[in-house]
Amino acid sequence: MEHIYFDNSATTRVDPRVAEAMMPYFDKWYGNASSLHSFGREASEALDEARERTANAIGSKSQEIVFTSGGTESDNLAIQGVAFANRDAGDHIITSAFEHHAVLNTCRFLETQGFRVTYLPVTSVGMVDPELVKEAITKRTILVSIMTANNEIGTVQNVREIGGISHDNGLLFHTDAVQGIGKLPLEVNKDNIDLLALSAHKFHGPKGVGALFVRKGTNLRPLVYGGGQERGLRSSTENIPGIVGLGKAIELSKLELEENVARMTSVRDRIIDGTLVGVTGCRLNGHRVRRLCNNANFRFDYIDGEALVLNLDVKGFATSTGSACSARSTEASHVLKAIGIESEHARGSLRITLSKMNSMAEAEAYLETIKEVVTRLRSISPVAMLSKQEGGA
Ligand SMILES: Cc1ncc(COP(=O)(O)O)c(C=O)c1O
Numbered sequence: 001m002e003h004i005y006f007d008n009s010a011t012t013r014v015d016p017r018v019a020e021a022m023m024p025y026f027d028k029w030y031g032n033a034s035s036l037h038s039f040g041r042e043a044s045e046a047l048d049e050a051r052e053r054t055a056n057a058i059g060s061k062s063q064e065i066v067f068t069s070g071g072t073e074s075d076n077l078a079i080q081g082v083a084f085a086n087r088d089a090g091d092h093i094i095t096s097a098f099e100h101h102a103v104l105n106t107c108r109f110l111e112t113q114g115f116r117v118t119y120l121p122v123t124s125v126g127m128v129d130p131e132l133v134k135e136a137i138t139k140r141t142i143l144v145s146i147m148t149a150n151n152e153i154g155t156v157q158n159v160r161e162i163g164g165i166s167h168d169n170g171l172l173f174h175t176d177a178v179q180g181i182g183k184l185p186l187e188v189n190k191d192n193i194d195l196l197a198l199s200a201h202k203f204h205g206p207k208g209v210g211a212l213f214v215r216k217g218t219n220l221r222p223l224v225y226g227g228g229q230e231r232g233l234r235s236s237t238e239n240i241p242g243i244v245g246l247g248k249a250i251e252l253s254k255l256e257l258e259e260n261v262a263r264m265t266s267v268r269d270r271i272i273d274g275t276l277v278g279v280t281g282c283r284l285n286g287h288r289v290r291r292l293c294n295n296a297n298f299r300f301d302y303i304d305g306e307a308l309v310l311n312l313d314v315k316g317f318a319t320s321t322g323s324a325c326s327a328r329s330t331e332a333s334h335v336l337k338a339i340g341i342e343s344e345h346a347r348g349s350l351r352i353t354l355s356k357m358n359s360m361a362e363a364e365a366y367l368e369t370i371k372e373v374v375t376r377l378r379s380i381s382p383v384a385m386l387s388k389q390e391g392g393a
Contacts, residue, residue: 004362007318008202008294009151009179009353014245015204021248022206025241033238034229043240050247054211057254058196059187066212066230067243071178071199073223074212075102077234078174078195081220082143083110086172090140096120096128098338099147102197103176107145116140125287126155126339130162134169143172148180148196152335152351153286154295156184163192172218178202178210182253182356183261183292188213198250200242204355205249209242260356264293267354267363271296274367279374285336285349294354299341302384303348303377311373312350317366320351 005013025046031039033047048062055062068074083093095107097119107117118136122128128146137144144166149156159175166173174195180186182203188196195218199210214220214233226235253260275282281301300308305321312319321333336346352366378384 001316003316003318004358004365005318006352006354006358006362006366007320008355008358009154009351010320011201011207012204012355013357014206015249015252017252018205018245018248022241022245025244029240033240034227043238046240046244047238050243053247053251054198055213057181057250058198058213059189060213061216063231064188064213064216066214066233067238067246068210068212068234069208069239070210071100071176071197071202072102072210073234074197074199074210075100075174075176076106077212077220077223078197078214079103079106079143079145080110080223081233082172082174082195082218083113083115085219085221086142090142092116092118092138092140093143093145094118094120094133094136094141095145096122096147096338098122098126098150098152098335099145100151100176100178103145103147104334120146122155122338124340125290126150126153126285126335127287127290128157128162130158130165133162133165137165137169137171141169141171143174145174145176148175148177148184148186149292150286150335151179152333153297153339154179154292154353155287156180156290156292159186159193160191163194166194167192179292181250182257183264183294185257188215194218200246200249203249203253206242206245209239209246211246256356261293263356264354264358267358267360268293268296270360270363271352271354271366274363275370278367278371281378282374285339285341296352298350298352299336299345300348300350300374301345302381302387303374304381305347305349307377308348308350308373311377312369315369315373317369320353321347321349 029042031043033043051062051065054065120132146162163173172194176197178199181198194215196213201207222233224235229235282298285297332343332346
């Protein structure tokens with residue numbers, strides 16, 4: 001059976017060109033970048049090159065890039081780093097209620113350390129209202145953290161405007177751009193961003209490596225102390241193969257952005273329109289327009305999302321009910337709750353996330369299958385049967 005991978009917001013396949021670029025740093029130039037000999041120098045040069053590629057992709061300077069172990073660490077370093085380094089200036093942070101747990105749980109931890117956090121609500125399609133950011137600012141605010149694009153429903157925020165509001169009020173602006181790289185044209189200067197978190201495995205790079213853009217002059221306290229690598233902001237021997245992979249992957253994602261976005265958008269639109277037209281009792285979660293080019297997220301009446309995912313898997317389609325981190329939790333997704341979807345409907349959700357490697361033929365194959373799977377699951381759903389007897393759908 002052919003397997004079709006539609007779970008690219010959870011993680012992506014490594015691009016073969018990325019794997020090829022990484023290989024020499026496993027078995028040929030495996031030195032420590034701090035060593036003086038040729039092995040060390042090769043590693044150090046590869047590190048510099050990857051830093052430059054990463055900086056070029058987001059319009060920053062290479063000295064403003066800190067390599068980390070992934071998106072979670074980058075978010076933690078940004079938020080905890082700013083909070084603990086700027087405690088004298090204030091103790092208040094503004095974020096939204098539907099951030100990734102890497103941001104939400106960091107903010108919750110900071111609340112236990114005496115910080116105050118405002119969790120802004122989002123609209124029914126998942127937008128943060130920039131006016132609410134303005135209203136939430138107090139004399140004690142030090143940081144605004146709003147994600148670039150949501151990992152479950154794909155809503156793209158107005159980052160430039162929110163960053164502008166933050167700067168007008170003398171505040172630092174952090175954005176979790178983990179889902180945005182390779183899908184949106186991000187430029188840290190134009191977009192008013194001071195701290196930007198990214199993660200290689202979301203754009204066809206390897207897992208376990210990420211980066212944080214830290215605008216020059218930003219006061220940040222490290223999370224990890226040690227040998228002083230990464231300008232003292234992230235000690236530990238650098239993961240050279242991983243960092244090389246990140247650099248190659250982000251360079252490719254920038255070079256091929258336009259063509260990849262166009263491809264993903266057309267496949268996504270076929271999936272969205274085909275599902276909404278072809279399957280009864282189905283609605284789209286999130287914004288129809290301000291939406292990542294690779295995201296479709298639906299809710300189906302009278303269907304359990306897990307049953308849907310498992311049945312689609314049997315038919316060869318890898319999808320998810322929500323974010324990978326919460327997919328094994330029985331709790332309804334905090335993102336769907338934040339946009340006002342009742343728990344029972346949130347449980348009937350299906351997330352399809354594409355990459356540049358998906359095709360229109362795969363979309364057509366899915367559309368043939370989804371209708372059949374939904375019809376069969378409803379035929380054995382007691383809630384659907386009860387509703388039918390009562391005259392419902
Ligand atoms: C929006 C967002 N932020 C942060 C993360 C965490 O990234 P990582 O898995 O690299 O720690 C993810 C991963 O799913 C994500 O989607």
